[in-house]
Structure formats: C-alpha cells, structure tokens
Amino acid sequence: MSALGAVEVDAAAGGPLFRPLSAEDGEQRPAEIESLCMNCFRNGVTRLLLTRIPFFKEIIVSSFACDSCSWSNTEIQSAGRIQEQGVRYTLAVTSRQDMNREVVKTDCATARIPELDFEIPAFTQKGVLTTVEGIIDRAVAGLEQDQPVRRATDEEVASKIDEFIGKLKQLKELHSSFTFIVDDPSGNSFVENPHAPQKDDALVVTHYRRTPQQAAMLGLEGEEVDEKAANSAEDLRNEVLQFNTNCPECNAPANTNMKLVQIPHFKEVIIMATNCDSCGHRTNEVKSGGAIEPQGTRITLRITDPSDMTRDVLKSETCSVEIPELEFELGMGALGGKFTTLEGLLKDIGELVERNPFTLGDSSAPSKTEKLQEFLGKLREIVEGKAKAHFIMDDPAGNSYLQNVYAPEEDPELKVERYERTFEQNEDLGLNDMKTEGYEAEGAPGR
Known part of the structure; x- marks a missing residue:
C-alpha cells in the first residue's frame, strides 16, 4: 500500500486527513514507505506527513533517509491548488524571535535579502518547511558545498564566496536588522505571523496578479488565454463593428456601422451610422453607453x-x-x-x-x-x-x-x-x- 493510501485509510477510520502542525496528542504519525536512495541506489525510507499550518493551509511534508549512506532529503508540497493571485511576504528581521518564524517556501518561490543583494531564484531548491534561520543555513550549506573545488581552481572566486558566506553568518548574529522577502507567483508560500490573527507590524503581505511570464512558468496556459482575451476585448472596443440591417427608406439591405466612443470629461456613447447603396439614404444615431442619471x-x-x-x-x-x-x-x-x-x-x-x-x-x-x-x-x-x-x-x-x-x-x-x-x-x-x-x-x- 502507498503512503498516501495508508494516510487515507487512517482518515477513513475516523481521524482527520490533515492535522494541525502543533498537535501534541500523539495522533500525528507520518506514513512510511520504502523507496530508492538516489545517492547510493539502495533502499531507504520516505516519511510523509499531511499537516495543516495554522492561519495558512494544508501541506505535505516528505522526508527521506538512507541508512546505508546516511543521505537525507526533506521537502514540502502544497496540498491545495495554485492560488488566484501571487503573494509576496516582506519581513523586517530585528530579533531572535524573527529568525525563528516558520517559513513555507515552495520550489517556485524566490527568496531575497536586499541588504546583501542576495537571491535564491525559483526552481533552484525544493520546497521546504523551515525557519528564516533555516533558509540562511541552507544557503550557506549550498555555497560551502563546492568551495574545496573552487579553492583549487579559482582562489579569487573562492575567497569572494568565503567573504559572502561570512556576511550571511553575521546575519544570524543579528548585528544589524535586515529584510527577508519571499515572492511566490503560485501564492502557496508562507511566513508565520506569531501575533495572528492580529496584524504584525514587521510583516507586510502583498497579493498581486501574475504576469503572463509567471503564469507560463507555472504552466498555467489558461491565464495566457485570459490575457489574450482581455487584449482582444480591448481591441474590439477600438474597432468599428458592422452588422446587416434594412434601409428605413427603401427597405433594401444595408450595413450599419457601430463604434463605442469615450467622450472626454463625460462618458461612453455608442455611435451607429447606416448608409444605403440603393437609395443613398444616410442616417446616424447616438445612444448613451450608461444608465439614466439620478438627476x-x-x-x-x-x-x-x-x-x-x-x-x-x-x-x-x-x-x-x-x-x-x-x-x-x-x-x-x-x-x-x-x-x-x-x-x-x-x-x-x-x-x-x-x-x-x-x-x-x-x-x-x-x-x-x-x-x-x-x-x-x-x-x-x-x-x-x-x-x-x-x-x-x-x-x-x-x-x-x-x-x-x-x-x-x-x-x-x-x-x-x-x-x-x-x-x-x-x-x-x-x-x-x-x-x-x-x-x-x-x-x-x-x-
């Protein structure tokens, strides 16, 4: 039986499928499944935990550990769909408590520290459930990983990276405040507000509409279609529409042109003009594009x-x-x-x-x-x-x-x-x- 199947059986037995992350009742047990280690190609164990973060949403936490080579890997996936809007969290880190805030960073999110001109681009790391300090530790570990090779091949680059690693480590000491930004076009990332449901003055949450490029990055072709449809609707407003009518004088088939016009400092009006090629009769008419005014x-x-x-x-x-x-x-x-x-x-x-x-x-x-x-x-x-x-x-x-x-x-x-x-x-x-x-x-x- 698969891990998710085991969790679903437990839920069918009477327990909820997603339990709060801070549950202390002993019921929140991860499901285990034997899987292949991609480091030594022997079997290891993957643990899956379906949990719910307070004031956020449901997530799936997966953790793999290999007893043969001691390789481990942890990542998270959102259990919900991609949100209607992207989200940007801007946190002013000024204390040790801010460093311990929980952070959900999906694989399509970008993390930035403007003071160091430092950025973790989207899709360069797997999704993680960690803290602000954990994000910095992962960045330090990633930079230190290839330092021995760099020192042997390019000492100058290695020394600059060592200097930058030192700056990242100093952030953990909080010698000065800094800004931590998580920008996620999918809207599924999260930075904890310890004062929830009250407002957190140190945390600014901004929701925004995805650009066509961000939608394409997420594989949302429908949003591009919507964008094209909006542009087509705008082009339609700038076109002269034509439909078939009969001449009011001779009843011969004629064409009526219709155009929506924005009158400056007033409102939109619809202008219609009919020209009859048979008798030469011409008429034009204007209709208001709005409702009857209150006065x-x-x-x-x-x-x-x-x-x-x-x-x-x-x-x-x-x-x-x-x-x-x-x-x-x-x-x-x-x-x-x-x-x-x-x-x-x-x-x-x-x-x-x-x-x-x-x-x-x-x-x-x-x-x-x-x-x-x-x-x-x-x-x-x-x-x-x-x-x-x-x-x-x-x-x-x-x-x-x-x-x-x-x-x-x-x-x-x-x-x-x-x-x-x-x-x-x-x-x-x-x-x-x-x-x-x-x-x-x-x-x-x-x-």
Whole structure:
C-alpha cells in the first residue's frame, strides 16, 4: 500500500486527513514507505506527513533517509491548488524571535535579502518547511558545498564566496536588522505571523496578479488565454463593428456601422451610422453607453464667438433644445440622438424646418412661409457668428453633453445645472413604473 493510501485509510477510520502542525496528542504519525536512495541506489525510507499550518493551509511534508549512506532529503508540497493571485511576504528581521518564524517556501518561490543583494531564484531548491534561520543555513550549506573545488581552481572566486558566506553568518548574529522577502507567483508560500490573527507590524503581505511570464512558468496556459482575451476585448472596443440591417427608406439591405466612443470629461456613447447603396439614404444615431442619471441636466451656452460652432455636442433622444432669441424650441425625440458639433446640430435643425411640407412646401400659408424664412435667416446668422444667442439643452435623463473648451477649468460661457426630475418627466422616461428593489423577493411567482 502507498503512503498516501495508508494516510487515507487512517482518515477513513475516523481521524482527520490533515492535522494541525502543533498537535501534541500523539495522533500525528507520518506514513512510511520504502523507496530508492538516489545517492547510493539502495533502499531507504520516505516519511510523509499531511499537516495543516495554522492561519495558512494544508501541506505535505516528505522526508527521506538512507541508512546505508546516511543521505537525507526533506521537502514540502502544497496540498491545495495554485492560488488566484501571487503573494509576496516582506519581513523586517530585528530579533531572535524573527529568525525563528516558520517559513513555507515552495520550489517556485524566490527568496531575497536586499541588504546583501542576495537571491535564491525559483526552481533552484525544493520546497521546504523551515525557519528564516533555516533558509540562511541552507544557503550557506549550498555555497560551502563546492568551495574545496573552487579553492583549487579559482582562489579569487573562492575567497569572494568565503567573504559572502561570512556576511550571511553575521546575519544570524543579528548585528544589524535586515529584510527577508519571499515572492511566490503560485501564492502557496508562507511566513508565520506569531501575533495572528492580529496584524504584525514587521510583516507586510502583498497579493498581486501574475504576469503572463509567471503564469507560463507555472504552466498555467489558461491565464495566457485570459490575457489574450482581455487584449482582444480591448481591441474590439477600438474597432468599428458592422452588422446587416434594412434601409428605413427603401427597405433594401444595408450595413450599419457601430463604434463605442469615450467622450472626454463625460462618458461612453455608442455611435451607429447606416448608409444605403440603393437609395443613398444616410442616417446616424447616438445612444448613451450608461444608465439614466439620478438627476436631469440643463446646459446653457452663450454663443459669443464663431469658434463656439466647433464645440462637440451630444444630444440624446430625451433632450430638448431651446434658442430663446429665436423663440424656438425643439421637443424631446426630434432629430433623435446626435453626436456632432454645435454648427452641425444647428444646420440639422434648419434642414428639419425646410423639409417640413407644412412649413415651406406647397401646403404652407404665405404668412407662415415669411416667418419661417426670417427664422432661417436668423439661424444662419448665428451659425456664421454674426449674431449672439443662448443655446439651451434640457435632458431629464442627464445623458446629453456640450463641450467645455476650457476643461478641466470652468467655462465662463457655459452653465451646467443639475435638477430633480418632476413626476411627469419620470413618467416620460418610464421610471415611475420601474421597480428594481426587492423585485425578486416580491415579484417572483410561486413564492
């Protein structure tokens, strides 16, 4: 029977599979299995202990010992999966108690001591359950292992390593404080907090998102796919999407282009444009990319200069337009949603008036025709900068916008007011009958 099988049988007999590391009840017995010694190729004994570290997680501690050649090896493996985020432990070592802190260092973790510019790279050591002092001892033992050969081949390098080993040993004497860092992209390493569950001022724990290179190092191809998917989604936001529709005029097949645009100092909007190759009909429409705002918006611009005609304007479907000097008001829904300049919007208003057969067509009365010609003349003067006027946009949904050319500073000619909607305005927007709170609990059938 395998060692893990033996442990599972013990657990099935009534005991927990993972017991606390500090258990003192005598029940925490390691499972033993005979295995091959990789040093002398004779049989030795591997002991496996499934244990749980308080305030951390379950781990598997394995220890091998060979009675023939006295070779031994100890390592740990995480009993859980790779975590969602990597983890970095930064410990300020100032006392003997800090040197005795338990440390779980997996094989993919990096250990560093910045004061000595010393680093143990990932995958150069097996995972260990030890202490801060034990990490330093293992580093010293690893450096001393090949020193006799170095002294025979390169005395200068050997002397420098001896000097560095001396510095590592001095750290154990705590002549000065130092920083000990364990960085593990898998998130399965651990440095003990003796004050747990209280905060440890000497220990800083930082969780971070793995880079694609770290994910590849851990063999997590899925994270690279997620990264590529995120990049693809970002590229999609920068593309113009196209889908098939029918022309609203002649009903012939046509293409509609759609683009998501971020308006500076405002929000995202969706611009859609349809061009019909059969009849030449062209339409464009703007939809807000966000929800209805908590308050309505009233924007007032005092047109004083021809440069005002170049200001960007977003007029939503719920926005009405007013020009007091011309006694003109454009109701909600007229012209639909538009993202253009102030000049373009005023020209669209003029075209809307001219296209109406009951105003300037054969069905119009002479008196009305004269008044509307006068209106169009004054409107052209405003567009050409020959006359001053006030341009007012009132949007109960709060999704309209008029460019502030002084942004982020205040515009002396632009006034933006927020107001509470009336019951009638909420009724027009369909908000009075909209219920979003407690809907599932009260409106779900059969409850």
